[in-house]
Amino acid sequence: MQASALNRRETLGGLAALLGASTLPADVLAKAAKADVRLPAPIQSLASAYADTLMPRTDTPGAVDAGVPRLFAALLADWASPQTRASVLEALQKIDGAAGTGGFAAKSAAQRRAMLAPYDQANFADTGYRRLRELMLVLYYSSEPGATVELRYEHAPGAFEPSVPITAQTRAWAGAGYI
Amino acid sequence: MFDAIVVGSGMSGGIAAKELCERGLKTLVIERGRKLEHGASYTDSLQPWEVPNGGGIPEEELARDYPIQRQCYAVSTATQQYWVKDSEHPYETPEGKPFSWIRGYHLGGRSIMWGRQTYRMSEMDLQANALDGHGADWPIRYADLAPWYDHVERFIGVSGSREGLDQLPDGEFLPAMPMNDAEKMFKAKVEQAFPDRKVIIGRCAHLTETRPHHEELGRNPCQYRSLCERGCSYGAYHSSLSSSLPAAERTGNLTIVTDSIVHSVITDPKTGKATGVRVIDQNTREARTYDARIVFLCASTIGTAQILLNSRSDKNPRGLANSSDMVGRNLMDHIYGVGVSGTVQGPDTYYRGRRPNGLYIPRFYNLPGKQSEVDFIRGFGFQGAMQRVNWRQMATSQPGIGEELKARVRKPGPWMAFFGGFGEMLPNPDNRVTLHASKVDKWGIPLVNIDCTHGENEKKIVSRILVDGKAMLEAVGATNIQVREKINPPGLGIHEMGTACMGKDPRNSVLNAYNQAHDVPNLFITDGAAMASSGCQNPSLTYMALSARAAFHASEFMKAGTI
Numbered sequence: 001m002q003a004s005a006l007n008r009r010e011t012l013g014g015l016a017a018l019l020g021a022s023t024l025p026a027d028v029l030a031k032a033a034k035a036d037v038r039l040p041a042p043i044q045s046l047a048s049a050y051a052d053t054l055m056p057r058t059d060t061p062g063a064v065d066a067g068v069p070r071l072f073a074a075l076l077a078d079w080a081s082p083q084t085r086a087s088v089l090e091a092l093q094k095i096d097g098a099a100g101t102g103g104f105a106a107k108s109a110a111q112r113r114a115m116l117a118p119y120d121q122a123n124f125a126d127t128g129y130r131r132l133r134e135l136m137l138v139l140y141y142s143s144e145p146g147a148t149v150e151l152r153y154e155h156a157p158g159a160f161e162p163s164v165p166i167t168a169q170t171r172a173w174a175g176a177g178y179i
Numbered sequence: 180m181f182d183a184i185v186v187g188s189g190m191s192g193g194i195a196a197k198e199l200c201e202r203g204l205k206t207l208v209i210e211r212g213r214k215l216e217h218g219a220s221y222t223d224s225l226q227p228w229e230v231p232n233g234g235g236i237p238e239e240e241l242a243r244d245y246p247i248q249r250q251c252y253a254v255s256t257a258t259q260q261y262w263v264k265d266s267e268h269p270y271e272t273p274e275g276k277p278f279s280w281i282r283g284y285h286l287g288g289r290s291i292m293w294g295r296q297t298y299r300m301s302e303m304d305l306q307a308n309a310l311d312g313h314g315a316d317w318p319i320r321y322a323d324l325a326p327w328y329d330h331v332e333r334f335i336g337v338s339g340s341r342e343g344l345d346q347l348p349d350g351e352f353l354p355a356m357p358m359n360d361a362e363k364m365f366k367a368k369v370e371q372a373f374p375d376r377k378v379i380i381g382r383c384a385h386l387t388e389t390r391p392h393h394e395e396l397g398r399n400p401c402q403y404r405s406l407c408e409r410g411c412s413y414g415a416y417h418s419s420l421s422s423s424l425p426a427a428e429r430t431g432n433l434t435i436v437t438d439s440i441v442h443s444v445i446t447d448p449k450t451g452k453a454t455g456v457r458v459i460d461q462n463t464r465e466a467r468t469y470d471a472r473i474v475f476l477c478a479s480t481i482g483t484a485q486i487l488l489n490s491r492s493d494k495n496p497r498g499l500a501n502s503s504d505m506v507g508r509n510l511m512d513h514i515y516g517v518g519v520s521g522t523v524q525g526p527d528t529y530y531r532g533r534r535p536n537g538l539y540i541p542r543f544y545n546l547p548g549k550q551s552e553v554d555f556i557r558g559f560g561f562q563g564a565m566q567r568v569n570w571r572q573m574a575t576s577q578p579g580i581g582e583e584l585k586a587r588v589r590k591p592g593p594w595m596a597f598f599g600g601f602g603e604m605l606p607n608p609d610n611r612v613t614l615h616a617s618k619v620d621k622w623g624i625p626l627v628n629i630d631c632t633h634g635e636n637e638k639k640i641v642s643r644i645l646v647d648g649k650a651m652l653e654a655v656g657a658t659n660i661q662v663r664e665k666i667n668p669p670g671l672g673i674h675e676m677g678t679a680c681m682g683k684d685p686r687n688s689v690l691n692a693y694n695q696a697h698d699v700p701n702l703f704i705t706d707g708a709a710m711a712s713s714g715c716q717n718p719s720l721t722y723m724a725l726s727a728r729a730a731f732h733a734s735e736f737m738k739a740g741t742i
Contacts, residue, residue: 081238124578157532162357
């Protein structure tokens with residue numbers, strides 16, 4: 001599934017090649033050069049499998065549909081400190097270890113679900129795991145499908161309606177809370 | 180040669196420039212940072228999925244360049260351009276006495292990222308120093324400020340409700356923003372349980388409706404986005420870029436220079452009067468001077484003190500306007516960061532739109548004519564809101580995976596109340612900004628040393644905020660009450676005040692009743708530095724009222740030929 005997910009960072013690198021490097025400003029080139037910072041394939045599949053199990057496709061898009069695995073890789077490259085990167089990757093590898101023979105990514109969706117549900121409960125207090133989980137969830141709910149299809153988002157509501165009845169169809173608002 | 184120089188383009192400088200220009204004075208505004216354009220420079224169009232790194236500034240960059248700025252709630256990749264790099268703008272604090280100096284160096288200053296809460300000080304606040312002896316007695320009273328509060332409120336646009344409270348005077352308000360259903364319930368229960376408290380909707384510098392004078396400046400009503408600190412392309416909240424500088428510009432009397440750091444005020448040794456300022460270009464480090472008949476310092480509380488102290492001469496060896504030795508002293512900020520939160524059973528309704536404003540509980544201790552029930556002087560107010568726990572907390576605060584987790588986050592969360600205290604800090608001459616004896620910044624200007632700490636009265640206020648906050652949440656039946664007991668370092672309230680205080684007596688104050696330096700008749704200071712006491716209200720409105728008032732008096736003095 002990850003193979004089909006468009007890699008923005010590869011695209012940026014490809015774009016630079018296409019346009020001819022000399023036409024692009026230095027900072028864009030610098031960013032494109034960083035596109036080489038990618039997760040090794042087995043770790044990327046593990047991240048995808050975890051994201052997919054945490055936020056699967058249901059009647060709405062899941063984390064993989066929303067591009068969370070590649071956003072996660074980009075976040076580790078562009079945002080995380082070496083300590084954070086190490087702790088988050090270690091948390092991923094522990095999941096893989098706990099999955100037993102063949103590893104987490106090789107299992108069926110049902111097997112991954114059956115394994116991760118108790119694992120998530122048992123490891124919720126672990127800092128590295130908590131961070132990993134939070135990164136995936138924040139990326140999902142901040143993504144366009146997460147914010148607008150799973151939840152609801154209006155960039156410019158135009159008014160504040162202080163009292164709206166809650167029905168079975170009501171979805172939580174994405175974006176920042178007010179104040 | 181200009182008629183007037185205004186140093187700084189933020190909240191105070193913007194209004195000073197507008198008022199001086201409108202009174203016919205050829206005015207030069209000098210901004211130390213780069214130019215920003217209203218609208219074009221803003222990041223408010225970014226959708227949640229377009230914000231780089233989900234808002235997170237790279238951790239190593241954050242630790243290296245923003246160790247202080249990162250403490251501010253509004254710092255993210257969406258607002259990164261508005262905060263100084265601490266690594267490029269160092270200052271010193273004594274061991275064990277941190278001070279969080281939060282800054283933005285660009286045209287418009289912190290008026291771009293401000294919290295927009297807008298409150299008047301009251302007679303009680305302006306009498307406080309005289310009554311309890313802390314700080315210099317204010318040389319003005321509420322009646323002196325009231326017409327200028329009216330004037331500024333009308334111009335900037337302030338949304339609020341009229342409440343008839345002596346400790347928080349009403350103003351010229353645009354329609355108030357509504358409370359949601361849980362907040363209405365909270366108000367009813369708190370006011371019933373504690374008859375001395377009023378829960379009101381926050382007063383904020385947002386246009387809930389526009390008036391013709393707002394529309395003339397291209398300002399539009401609030402869209403309820405709560406992306407305010409990115410800059411608002413609608414011009415819905417007051418900032419120098421959306422409001423005061425455009426008003427100054429249309430008079431034809433305004434000149435702006437950016438990237439120019441004021442090094443010092445130049446004075447004529449014969450007359451003692453200011454003749455202009457010396458600046459250093461932030462990019463080329465080239466030195467220049469600008470001349471004017473009067474100078475307004477609006478460089479922010481600590482920046483203004485730094486300029487005065489650095490304006491040393493043979494005649495004024497400890498800095499300009501400092502015969503009292505009060506320049507740099509009495510630094511204050513509001514007590515900030517202490518508060519409570521809890522989950523509350525509330526009405527089965529939701530809301531639509533992100534209201535960029537909360538609730539306010541005005542000060543209720545030590546009010547005039549009431550017996551004090553507490554062991555501290557002066558007081559505090561609460562600021563907060565009730566809202567439903569948002570997706571982020573619903574998703575990350577408890578375990579869960581898959582379809583069940585999605586179902587949990589999909590529904591609006593439970594109601595949550597959160598309130599923090601904003602407390603008055605006493606003026607204390609030992610809380611002080613000085614210049615470092617040897618260290619200089621990359622423009623050769625001496626670094627400031629900030630030596631400021633909370634005293635006993637502030638600590639007692641903190642204890643009471645916690646006790647009262649908890650009791651208030653208990654009164655509305657809150658569960659899972661969380662208490663934040665740690666007081667933030669001074670500075671993080673981002674309400675620095677007091678380093679060139681107004682006063683009646685030139686021996687213990689820097690400025691007179693017109694914000695005119697006792698020692699230098701054509702030098703005016705109208706930013707937070709002028710504050711003789713801090714009240715517990717967000718102070719920007721008072722800076723703006725003082726700026727407008729001082730601009731009026733300065734132009735009258737010029738006409739009369741007395742300065």
